[in-house]
Amino acid sequence: MQSRKLVAVFLTCWLVLLQTFPALAANEELEQKKKELDSVQQRMQQAQQQQENASQQIIWAKGDIRKVTALLAQLQKDIVELEKRADALQKDIDKNQAQLNAKRGEMEGRLKIYRARLRQIYENGQINYLDVLLGAKDFGDFASRMYLLQKIVQSDLNLVATVRREADAIQKRQDRLDSQMKEIQKDRADLEKKKADAEQMKEQRARLLYKAEEEKRKAGEEYDRMLAISDNIKALLQSLESSSSMPSNGGNGSFIWPCSGPITSYYGWRTHPIFGTRRYHSGLDIGVDTGTPIHAAANGVIIYSGWMGGYGYAIMIDHGGGLTTIYGHNSRLAVSEGQHVTQGQVVAYAGSTGYSTGPHCHFEVRLHGEVVSPLNYLP
Numbered sequence: 001m002q003s004r005k006l007v008a009v010f011l012t013c014w015l016v017l018l019q020t021f022p023a024l025a026a027n028e029e030l031e032q033k034k035k036e037l038d039s040v041q042q043r044m045q046q047a048q049q050q051q052e053n054a055s056q057q058i059i060w061a062k063g064d065i066r067k068v069t070a071l072l073a074q075l076q077k078d079i080v081e082l083e084k085r086a087d088a089l090q091k092d093i094d095k096n097q098a099q100l101n102a103k104r105g106e107m108e109g110r111l112k113i114y115r116a117r118l119r120q121i122y123e124n125g126q127i128n129y130l131d132v133l134l135g136a137k138d139f140g141d142f143a144s145r146m147y148l149l150q151k152i153v154q155s156d157l158n159l160v161a162t163v164r165r166e167a168d169a170i171q172k173r174q175d176r177l178d179s180q181m182k183e184i185q186k187d188r189a190d191l192e193k194k195k196a197d198a199e200q201m202k203e204q205r206a207r208l209l210y211k212a213e214e215e216k217r218k219a220g221e222e223y224d225r226m227l228a229i230s231d232n233i234k235a236l237l238q239s240l241e242s243s244s245s246m247p248s249n250g251g252n253g254s255f256i257w258p259c260s261g262p263i264t265s266y267y268g269w270r271t272h273p274i275f276g277t278r279r280y281h282s283g284l285d286i287g288v289d290t291g292t293p294i295h296a297a298a299n300g301v302i303i304y305s306g307w308m309g310g311y312g313y314a315i316m317i318d319h320g321g322g323l324t325t326i327y328g329h330n331s332r333l334a335v336s337e338g339q340h341v342t343q344g345q346v347v348a349y350a351g352s353t354g355y356s357t358g359p360h361c362h363f364e365v366r367l368h369g370e371v372v373s374p375l376n377y378l379p
Helices: 001-136 138-241
Strands: 263-265 268-271 276-279 285-286 293-295 300-307 314-319 323-333 346-350 360-367 369-371
Touching: 001 138, 293 360, 300 323, 314 346
Parallel strands: none
Antiparallel strands: 263 285, 268 276, 285 360, 293 346, 300 314, 314 323, 323 346, 323 360, 360 369
């Protein structure tokens, strides 16, 4: 009899162990897959961040290319205008040079006449004086003839001086024109250098744009690959959780629901309803009407009450043990910072403030500052 009891106890223990080992194995596999999912989701976040960084680089590079292209167009326009000025100035220089050459020729001709006359007077001065004396009717006629001779010589001198002044004036104008041409040539060289620098910058930005587009493409491919792996792991987790003795949502019922309504967006990866990109949703969205009372999920202390950026008007409650909850997108708030609240107490009224497409309650749970699934704490 005693031996039968021992056998029965042994069989019972054995059956319990047979039931326990698969459960333990399933739980171990479940935890392993969760770790794999976390790793994959981290890589998805990294890929998404790389995409966003590359997108910013693309925007920056395209903006710079547009600016440099506009600068190149303006520089080319300035160069064309400068070339027109240079052409017009060269015509003036050529015309002035022709006038200067003509005036120098005239001056040389006058100088030749003057030199010849002086040479004649010097060589034949006495004869000329004798001719003047003998040919004169009287002394008055002689004086008149000498005066006329001197006037001729002085006229030659005056003509040479006038031509020289005119030539000097033309030369000064030529010098000014040459100086202006040098300035134009200097400006042209400066513009050409700026143009070369701008073309080099445009080429650099084009290379950066190509690189950023490649990085964005590769990051997008990596994200899609990780997304497919993530979906497979999630499907496997759902299968494991459904076959486990633990509730599929992992809830322990320590919190109450902040309001009653359909879940319009779950915790985890999703396409953002406003930005249209894949982002990690850090909480649950519960669809309710504007003005619906929002209740504290558990006892705690209000550590924030006010505007919270994309969360709109939000409440944050510290429940102790590193656990906090956030209630976002409210139309108005019913509590203030430092206030103690009890589970079920109204802390706010639902709305659609911040980044929101309609009235709802964004319910978020954080453990030691890290977001966790609210379903792990809800009944």
